[in-house]
Amino acid sequence: MESLTSNQKVTQSPLFKFLVLEFICLTLMIADKNHQLAQPVRNTLSLAVIPLIKIIEWPQELFDITQVALSRQASLIEENTRLKEQLLDARFKVQQNVTLAAENERLRAMLNASGNSPLATSVAFVSNINQHQKRQHIIIDQGSSSKVFTGQAVLNLEGVIGQVDVVSQTFSHVILITDTEHALPVEILRTGLRTIAYGDGQKLSLTEIPTSADIQPGDVVVTSGFGNRFPRGLQVATIESTAVSPDRTFQTAVAAPLARIDRLSEVFLVWPGE
Amino acid sequence: MTVSNRSTSHRLMHASMLMALLLSLIPWPPAVLLLQPHWVAMLVAYWSLNAASSRVMYVAFAYGLLLDVLMGSLLGKHGMSLVALSFLVTKSARQLRMTSMGQLLGMVLVLLFNDIIIRAFIDWISYGYKPVVYDLLPLLTAAFIWPWLKYLLDRFQVAVRNS
Structure with a gap:
């Protein structure tokens, strides 16, 4: 162990450096936890790690490019026809929905109820980077530079996936x-x-359902819009099984998410309507 | 050690740390992920032992922050645990170099365990995380990998120095 000689300064000792660095870490953690003050630091550092993310994603991109290059024309034509059929189907449904939406608006106007505000969405791609945190996180390729904010709702075509937890630059x-x-x-x-x-x-x-409530397997669960994070009426899950809590004060239910959360490739970000 | 040797050693250190970051980012099946060792911590331990200077603490701090940004954890969480690891190794580096491979391995495992404890404690403070036994599985793989890591990096350094 190094002992301090009289001509050495205290600031040169390892213990001093250790304490200073730990103090910086502690300050950063408190700033990050409480006031989002560490956001500029995170944004700057996130620019430095982009090359690392690109390197990890590179084999996957290469695989995708080769797959497109090698796939036969016939299979592409087949896929094209299938997609066209899906588009026709979707357009037909939209037409039906237009009349329903108009009717709904009229009824809301008659009842003086607040209308549904339109939502702005944008597509983000999920990056397949490993997370060794003890939380279920996925990384998407949009950050504060595309006006993503903490707590923003994230969905895909099947249903709700989650919300934005930590925002970096990109x-x-x-x-x-x-x-x-x-x-x-x-x-x-x-x-x-x-x-x-x-x-x-x-x-x-779902652990807080009154015992008198009517709930059965197969019921669809949607967002209620409370808490102002998620818009109202987005599909979330279907009820799988119900039971009574051990102390018989509540009913409990287990619901399976509609979105296949273990294999996500693209997601939608939702901005609340102005 | 001449200046050029020191700079190649530095370059090797940064290259290996970047490799460790990449290794921890590669997606594996969930079963393998449970066993994945904390590569960055192992590399920090190796370089602190090797350099035996407190400058490695700054390196540990910087790579810890990068890891925090990548993992979306509280900024400074990995930084704190890695700086502590580096400090403890640096403090006893001279004694550790004298000991046998087995004793060194034991000491490194204890320090990696300490690293896990610090991170679990920060998680507990910040969002009430309750540790599980599986958190200790990376120590098992670290015990297998450490001797090879040390041997390879030692050989590599000698090769670079001689060339």
């Missing part, structure tokens, strides 16, 4: 609804019963 971390720390205000579509869905690692668990 990428952000999304916490999934199945994370054990995540709670989502939901509503049972069939009965309109409002409750909260907690993540349990694999699925969602």
Whole structure:
């Protein structure tokens, strides 16, 4: 161990450096946790790690490019026809929905109810980078430079996926609804019963349903719009099984998310309407 | 050690640290992920032992912050645990170099365990994380990898120095 000689300064000792660095870390953590003050630091550092992310993504991109290059024309034509059919189908459904939406607006106007504000969305791609955090995070390729904010709702075509947890300059971390720390205000579509869905690692668990409430397997769970994070009426999950809590005060239910959370490739970010 | 040797050694250090960051980013199946060692911490331990100077602490701090940004964790969490690891190794580097491979391995495992404890503690403070036994599995793989890592990096350094 090095002992300090009289001509050495205190600032040269390892212990001093150690304490200073730990103090900086502690300050950063408190700033990051409480006031988002560390956001500029995070944004700057995130620029430095972009090359690392690109290197990890590179084999996947190469695979995609080769797959397109090698796939036969016949299979592409086949896929094209299939997509056209899907588009026709979707357009037909939209036409039906237009009349329904107009009718809905009229009824809302008659009841003086507030209308649904339109939503702005944007597509983000999921990066397949390993996360060794103990949280269920995915990384998407949009960050504060595309006006992503903490707490923003993230969905895909099947249903709700989660919300933005940590924002960096060009990428952000999304916490999934199945994370054990995540709670989502939901509503049972069939009965309109409002409750909260907690993540349990694999699925969602609804633990606070009154014993008198009507709930059965197969019910669709949608977001209730409470808490102002998620817009109202987005599909979340279907109820798989119901039970009564051990102390018989509540009903509990397990719901399976509609989105296939383990294999996501692209997601939608939702901005609340102005 | 001449100046050129020191700079090649530095370059080797940064190259290996970047490799460690990449290794921890590669997506694996969930079963393998449970066993994945904390590469960056192992490399920090190796270079602190090798350089035996407190300058490695700054390196540990910088790479810790990069890891925090990549993992979306609280900024400074990995920094704090890696700086502590580097400090503890640097402090006892001279004694550790004298000991046998087995004793060194034991000491490194204890320090890596300390690193896991610090991170679990920060997680517990920040969002009430409850540690599970699986968190200790990376120590098992680290025990297998450490001797090879040390041997390879030692040989590599000698080769670079002689060329």
